[in-house]
Amino acid sequence: MPLSTSADEPLPVSKVSAMIGGWVDRLGAVWVEGQIVQLSPRPQAGMAFLTLRDPSQDASVTVTCFRRVFDAVSDVVGEGSRVVVYAKPVWFARNGSLSLRAAEIRPVGMGELLARLDRLRRALAAEGLFEAERKRSLPFLPHRIGLVTGRASDAERDVLHTARERWPAVRFEVRHAAVQGAYAVDQLVEAVRELDALPEVDVIIVTRGGGSMEDLLPFSDERLLRAVADCRTPVVSAIGHEADAPLLDLVADLRSRTPTHAAKDTVPDVGEEFQRVRDLGERARRAVGAMVDHERRALEEWAGRRVLAEPYVLVEGREAEVTELLGRSRRMLGHRLDRAADDLEHTRARVVALSPRATLRRGYAVLRDEDGAVVREAGEVDAGQTLRALVAEGEFRVTVAEGGRGAEGG
Template sequence: MIKSDNSSNQIAETALSVAGLTDYIRFLLEQDEQLQRVWVTGEVSSASQHRSGLFFTLQDPDGGAAIKCVVWNSQLTKLAQMPVRGEQLIILGSIRLYPQRGEYQLSVWQALPAGVGLQALRYQQLRKRLQAEGLFDSQTKRSLPHNPQTIAVVTSPTAAAWGDIQKTLKQRYPGLYVLFSPATVQGEQAPESIVNAIRRVEMDGRAEVLLLARGGGAVEELACFNDERVVRAVACCSIPVITGIGHQRDESLVDLVADAAVHTPTAAAELVVPALAELYNQHQQRVVALHRSVSFCLETAQNKLQEKRNRLRRLRLDRQVQQEIQELSWKRQQLVRATTMQLHQATQHIEMLRQKLTTLDPKAVLQRGYAVVRQQNGAIARSAAELAVGEELLIQLGQGDIKVKVTEKPVNN
């Protein structure tokens, strides 16, 4: 009995109180670095709002385990996703233990959608950011060429979309030159592959428009067309881009940034080039419209011409023109007569002057028997006193010249 009492005393001395055990467990939980910042994924099974915050339970989809969670009011507005029953979430928080209930719970800092929900959140965040940059603005959209001679196609060489595009282009616009830039359009390697394919088209420099296409598929298969690298490659492409991605789906970010977007590769091929039948019909319509326009212009011109003819008849301009012609003829005759008279008078005056010149001509005087006596210096001798005996003189006769010498000077009276 004494031994039993000692054992009981020893046990009593080493036993922990409920508070002590709780404090020890709380110390272990709250001091663990792994539990101070932990990500937990699960499904919200219940949620209730209280004055201090939102309390909810997060459990595994199979119901095998659950944990209570709390989001204090100060943290609610910072959550990316509000916990709602049935939603799959990824929770960030820390483990806390409450002694009064002997329970532990997760104090939540952030809640993100899990699975498809997470992809949707990332999609919306990226979309808002790119939209804020102006990548989706309608003012940045470029017009497509009306009749391109060379286009580029970016898609998978093994996809049905490539075959549909080739068939459609051949039917609608034979002779079109198509540059094919192959790319992977599904999986982790797809974004980089698509960016490289677009870059090859730009470096080539021949294409007037680029067609980016892929057939239908699940949401996860089309994720590459929401990749920021692909979106920016399309936005920065130097030529217009048309997208034809998937069949039944929401718009991808590439659709929003492209210059034109349709729902199928075939529709994209139909948009990029016109059909020859349509071009022929348009040509015929233009011919008919041109014929009508020319006919209308001709008819209008003929009506105006006839109207002017009628006005001329009313104004009797032909009579006025005839009178002007007669007046011009009379003035011409007057001018001819006046000119003839002036010419006759001038001719008579010239003849009179000619006769005077003839009379005054020294040669004519010589012809009548006179002579001109010149001294050796060429001066005309006018007085015998000027001459000296022995001086040679030149006598100019009517016919020829003679030289003489003065032998004797007459005696002055």
């Protein structure tokens, strides 16, 4: 409602500002389209500040939003992007400025396409389709290479020419498919699955030349990405130029910068491999030669030692010890034998002295009856009994003349 003011009765700034703020607060949220000409994310404040400009009318407005609102589109929105903002006008009484508080930001045109691709990328990443653990290694020399490409395309010629130039015996299984347009995704998926079902195909290359983002959209389609993720055969993505980055690059087992690089990444160079074999052979010869030289020097060092150069020195020293020990052994054995001989002689003398034969030599005789019993008393024999008399040098028979008193020879 109109206010009554004059130069003598003016309104305070705070009241005017409060009135403007009350009027602004009654305004509802609106959708606003414009181009971001200035962007200032402020992580410390938890806010982001944008300036939207209408190029046709040369008008601009300040937009603020919480970081979570801006972070939802930060990957696809930047200075120069066209956006649609759902925002409510806000009056800042402190500095007397009007801005829009955004609750949602949507990219327009290419930005919207990028946002859709980013949402798909995030979803597939959450499923683990981009994880390095899923990536399979390419074979060193593929038995047969599957190639999915456009018919009579430059990409096909680049791959085939480069691969055959590097390894003339390489073989391809080619499947042509539309690489852009409405039928591209279906044909690409069919070609990939057909090649994956062939057991002789060791690796699959999916390739096309460069193009606009819209032209490369089939290679970011979810159906193709999941078909590649399900392949048992390693897949190489070579889409466009190095700057192009369709989502297929993230799902494939290997991303090549260009179709030509795809051939280089998949097929070894025969000349390089021959040179590598020669280099390895030379390294092996040098290694073996160095090992032989080392062992020869070690052997010469050992051979130069006195124990090997003059081995008899060690024997001579031992020879003196052995000779001394042998002499000591002989002397000790001689002493032992001499003592044993003396002991034996003494024992023999004692035995001879105590022998019954020595007694017999003094003239004694031993009488035995027919049974061999020794006669010790005269009463043990009868007259006429025959006895055997044992003397020192033999024996003879005697007949008892009278029992118990004597005997005479017979």
